[in-house]
Amino acid sequence: xxxxxxxxxxxxxxxxxxxxxxxxxxxxxxxxxxxxxxxxxxxxxxxxxxxxxxxxxxxxxxxxxxxxxxxxxxxxxxxxxxxxxxxxxxxxxxxxxxxxxxxxxxxxxxxxxxxxxxxxxxxxxxxxxxxxxxxxxxxxxxxxxxxxxxxxxxxxxxxxxxxxxxxxxx
Amino acid sequence: xxxxxxxxxxxxxxxxxxxxxxxxxxxxxxxxxxxxxxxxxxxxxxxxxxxxxxxxxxxxxxxxxxxxxxxxxxxxxxxxxxxxxxxxxxxxxxxxxxxxxxxxxxxxxxxxxxxxxxxxxxxxxxxxxxxxxxxxxxxxxxxxxxxxxxxxxxxxxxxxxxxxxxxxxxxxxxxxxxxxxxxxxxxxxxxxxxxxxxxxxxxxxxxxxxxxxxxxxxxxxxxxxxxxxxxxxxxxxxxxxxxxxxxxxxxxxxxxxxxxxxxxxxxxxxxxxxxxxxxxxxxxxxxxxxxxxxxxxxxxxxxxxxxxxxxxxxxxxxxxxxxxxxxxxxxxxxxxxxxxxxxxxxxxxxxxxxxxxxxxxxxxxxxxxxxxxxxxxxxxxxxxxxxxxxxxxxxxxxxxxxxxxxxxxxxxxxxxxxxxxxxxxxxxxxxxxxxxxxxxxx
Numbered sequence: 362x363x364x365x366x367x368x369x370x371x372x373x374x375x376x377x378x379x380x381x382x383x384x385x386x387x388x389x390x391x392x393x394x395x396x397x398x399x400x401x402x403x404x405x406x407x408x409x410x411x412x413x414x415x416x417x418x419x420x421x422x423x424x425x426x427x428x429x430x431x432x433x434x435x436x437x438x439x440x441x442x443x444x445x446x447x448x449x450x451x452x453x454x455x456x457x458x459x460x461x462x463x464x465x466x467x468x469x470x471x472x473x474x475x476x477x478x479x480x481x482x483x484x485x486x487x488x489x490x491x492x493x494x495x496x497x498x499x500x501x502x503x504x505x506x507x508x509x510x511x512x513x514x515x516x517x518x519x520x521x522x523x524x525x526x527x528x529x530x531x
Numbered sequence: 532x533x534x535x536x537x538x539x540x541x542x543x544x545x546x547x548x549x550x551x552x553x554x555x556x557x558x559x560x561x562x563x564x565x566x567x568x569x570x571x572x573x574x575x576x577x578x579x580x581x582x583x584x585x586x587x588x589x590x591x592x593x594x595x596x597x598x599x600x601x602x603x604x605x606x607x608x609x610x611x612x613x614x615x616x617x618x619x620x621x622x623x624x625x626x627x628x629x630x631x632x633x634x635x636x637x638x639x640x641x642x643x644x645x646x647x648x649x650x651x652x653x654x655x656x657x658x659x660x661x662x663x664x665x666x667x668x669x670x671x672x673x674x675x676x677x678x679x680x681x682x683x684x685x686x687x688x689x690x691x692x693x694x695x696x697x698x699x700x701x702x703x704x705x706x707x708x709x710x711x712x713x714x715x716x717x718x719x720x721x722x723x724x725x726x727x728x729x730x731x732x733x734x735x736x737x738x739x740x741x742x743x744x745x746x747x748x749x750x751x752x753x754x755x756x757x758x759x760x761x762x763x764x765x766x767x768x769x770x771x772x773x774x775x776x777x778x779x780x781x782x783x784x785x786x787x788x789x790x791x792x793x794x795x796x797x798x799x800x801x802x803x804x805x806x807x808x809x810x811x812x813x814x815x816x817x818x819x820x821x822x823x824x825x826x827x828x829x830x831x832x833x834x835x836x837x838x839x840x841x842x843x844x845x846x847x848x849x850x851x852x853x854x855x856x857x858x859x860x861x862x863x864x865x866x867x868x869x870x871x872x873x874x875x876x877x878x879x880x881x882x883x884x885x886x887x888x889x890x891x892x893x894x895x896x897x898x899x900x901x902x903x904x905x906x907x908x909x910x911x912x913x914x915x916x917x918x919x920x921x922x923x924x925x926x927x928x929x930x931x932x933x934x935x936x937x938x939x940x941x942x943x944x945x946x947x948x949x950x951x952x953x954x955x956x957x958x959x960x961x962x963x964x965x966x967x968x969x970x971x972x973x
Contacts, residue, residue, distance in 0.1 A: 438818075439662070439825060441876060471938055478934035482826045483876040498876035502826040503815050503935075 412506045412527040419451055420520035425461075425513050426454040427522050430493070436501060438529035441483065443497040448513060457492035464512040465496050469505055477508070501528035569785060569793045573805060578785070580808035585782035587774030587820045587893075590659050594865035595672050595858045596762045598711055599769060606970050607707040608767030611760055613969035614704075616697045617681055619645050619688030625680070625764070628652040631967035634894040634958075635771065640904025644686035649841065651904035656894050656959065659769045660821040662873075666887045666902045667847030668827055671870055672863075673768055674761035675856040682729050690729035690738050691757040696721055698760070707973035712759045716752040724749065754855065758862035770966055773893060773959025774820075778804075781956070796956045803953025806946060812938040813950075822892035822957065829885040831919075831932030835903055840929050843902070844883035852877065884930030893957045909951050917942040 417428040426449040433442055446463075450456040465485055468477025485498040501507050509524040573581065590600075598604035611617075612625040628642045629635040635655045637643070642652035650666055658664070664676035680686040681694060698704045699721035709715055716722075728741030730750075742750070777796050784792035796804075807813045818824050827844040834840050852874070856862050859871035887902040900906040906915065916939040942950065 441873070469935075471935060473934065478938075479828070480878075480882055482878050484878050485876065500876065502824045504818065505815070 412525055414526045415524040418522040418524055420511075420513060420522040422518070422520050423451040424515075424518060424520045425449065425451045425458065425522070427511060427513075427524075429524060436526060436529050438504065439500065439502050441498055441500045443495060444499060444509075446494045446496065446511065448492050448494065458515075459491050460515065461489065462514045463487050463489055463494045463496075464514070465499075466510045466512075467499065467501075467507055469503060469507055471505070479503075481507075501526075504528055568788075568790055569801065570788075572801065574809075577805060577808050580814055581782060581785065581804065583818070584808075584820055584822065585774075585779045587657070587660070587772065587779070590769055590772065591662075593659075593672060593674075593765065593769075593870070594868040595863040595870055596674050596765055597864040598759075598762050598766055599674075601711065601766055603707075604711045604763045604766035605770055606767075607704075607711050607973050608763035608765065609966070609970050610704070610707065610973035611764050612767055614697075616701075617687055617689050617694045623687050625677070628680075628686070629655050631962070634897045636897045638898070640899045642686070644680070644683070645688040646685045648683075648685045649839075650902050651899065653890055654894055654897055655768055656771050656773060657821055657891055659765075659772065660825075660891070661823070661888070662825040663827075663847075663851075663888060665847065667842075667844045667850075668888055669847035669850040670854060670856070671851060671858045671873065672856075673765035674758065675854060675858075677761040677764040677768070678757060678856060682731070690727050691753055692724055692726065692728040692741070694760065695724070695753055695756055696726060698756070701973075703973045708756075708759070711763060716756060722752075724753070751861075754862060758856055761856070771962065773962075775960045776893065776957050778953075778956040797952055799949045799952035800956045801953075802946075803949035803951065804956075806942075806950055807953055810940065811942065811946075811950065812940075815935055815938060816889045817892050823889040825889065827883055827886035827888050828933045828935065829883075829928070829930045830887075830915075830936050831885075831928045832901060832903070832905070833928050835905060838903065841902070842884055842929065844886045844888075845880045845930070848877050848880040848883060882931070885928060886930065886933075892954060894959055895954050896958050909954060910947065913942060913947045913950060917947065 414432055415429065416432060417426070419426050428447045428449070430445040430447055433444075436442055448458050448461060448463075450458050465487060466477075467481040467485075468479055470476075471478035481500060482502050483498050483500040485496050488495045488497075499509075505528060507526050507528055509526060511522050511524065513520045513522075570578065593599040612629075615621055615624045618624070623644045627644060628637045629652065630637055637652045640651060642648040642650065653666065659673060662671075664670045664673060665679075670676040670679065681689050682691065698708060699715075699717070705715060705720070724745065725741040727738050728745065729738050730742050731739075733739060745753070777800075780792060780795045784790075784795065807817075816824050816826075816828060829843070851857055854860065857871075857874060858868065859866050859874050863871060865871065895909070898907055898909070900909070900912050906912050916936065918941065919936065
């Protein structure tokens with residue numbers, strides 16, 4: 362489960378390696394959002410103000426607890442930014458862990474239950490030191506709610522946590 | 532609208548739109564008071580979105596080009612823009628595909644230089660607001676963009692040595708070069724170099740052999756002058772900006788609460804605007820003052836019969852990485868700058884197969900549309916977005932079709948007409964005449 366108002370159902374085991382290519386094989390969005398449901402009386406995509414950022418989350422298997430440190434005051438639209446994360450033991454959330462590697466995928470769901478409607482237009486750089494990870498080169502090119510999927514690899518397990526972030530104030 | 536006939540067309544459309552929408556306007560304007568204040572017709576969120584689209588704002592800085600905002604460079608670049616001596620047949624210039632009377636497009640489905648190209652020619656109006664250039668994003672500055680058509684065998688069909696010699700032999704261009712960039716590298720004037728030569732051509736061809744025979748210093752000098760010519764062209768193209776369209780005037784009136792100016796666009800256009808920033812979700816990709824996110828999307832357009840598959844940005848990423856004229860390269864004036872920093876974050880090319888840059892919607896009355904010019908009218912474009920799921924969207928295509936396209940709902944005929952009425956308010960006022968033709972001297 363996620364801390365805050367996130368639902369554990371969002372964290373299903375769909376987060377496999379090579380996520381973005383995998384999306385191509387995922388069910389078409391039409392199965393998630395019937396075209397008729399998007400008629401003119403239907404949805405308009407959310408805007409930045411609709412979502413509060415996830416600042417901490419457990420991985421779906423509860424193996425790790427991850428915090429987003431120093432959330433930017435405002436995420437810039439169509440510009441690069443950096444985030445810092447700290448990783449802790451899921452059973453002992455104050456106990457830092459190390460010796461892991463991290464992958465980050467980002468995209469927007471736009472109402473899709475599984476996968477992303479589209480990904481990010483950048484390949485972020487990730488550096489890990491101790492229990493902290495610095496992710497630079499993130500870039501959100503569209504307003505609305507973005508999902509960052511952090512995958513922790515410890516050599517034996519692959520654990521995934523979602524962070525939702527709003528774009529953008531400017 | 533930069534087309535000479537544009538004002539008349541807009542006026543005609545506005546009248547038609549008014550008539551068309553007369554029956555609907557009563558529903559759109561719920562009471563007489565609302566007629567006096569358009570703020571009442573938009574939600575707070577819609578208004579916020581509308582304000583994000585105007586004014587156009589200051590040009591982004593291009594630190595990679597130290598003469599980007601130098602008027603002398605702009606005049607030299609303007610001359611180069613209209614110069615035909617750089618092409619293989621002496622008939623092609625930048626203007627060939629970017630004609631001022633056609634809002635700096637060519638009106639063709641596929642651009643034609645010395646031969647027929649492979650993509651539609653986009654407008655260069657307001658192009659300076661774009662973060663990447665070409666429909667596949669294969670350059671990261673306007674000056675490096677300007678260089679590639681010279682050596683494209685389908686566009687100018689020329690080469691950089693031919694161009695250097697053409698400048699060297701023209702006293703006016705030589706003088707302009709020296710004024711803008713300082714000393715010409717070759718004391719003898721026209722350098723004692725082969726008449727033709729360029730890298731990257733067919734490896735065993737005469738141009739490649741001539742280029743390979745040059746010393747590294749000679750190659751560097753040629754590349755330096757060649758890049759400077761591109762920088763002068765960028766300086767000119769940075770002057771090709773609008774921002775005073777009827778839509779911009781409308782937003783300014785909204786901001787000021789100037790109800791006397793709120794009729795600058797028609798009721799149909801206002802309904803279209805409301806759709807655009809609201810339920811039609813056009814806003815998602817056509818965002819910001821230039822109505823483009825500047826990024827790349829795979830819309831799932833099938834390859835046209837008889838045409839080769841176009842990889843789009845997936846190929847552009849490899850090209851920009853290899854380009855010696857990119858923002859991090861030896862000819863950039865800010866190789867450590869912000870533009871150069873972006874190159875380290877280029878996305879995985881595999882995720883970009885079949886993706887093309889979101890075009891600006893400003894000056895959109897420039898058919899045909901899409902990267903391959905497949906649609907002759909805006910009506911056809913909206914047919915694609917509105918009903919594509921039942922037709923063209925399900926056809927075979929390269930790469931992964933982005934699901935964002937599905938967020939455009941079905942639009943009625945009246946709604947499409949409203950959207951088009953709005954889109955045509957994005958045509959800029961004509962540029963000053965002296966920017967739309969070759970200057971009297973470089």
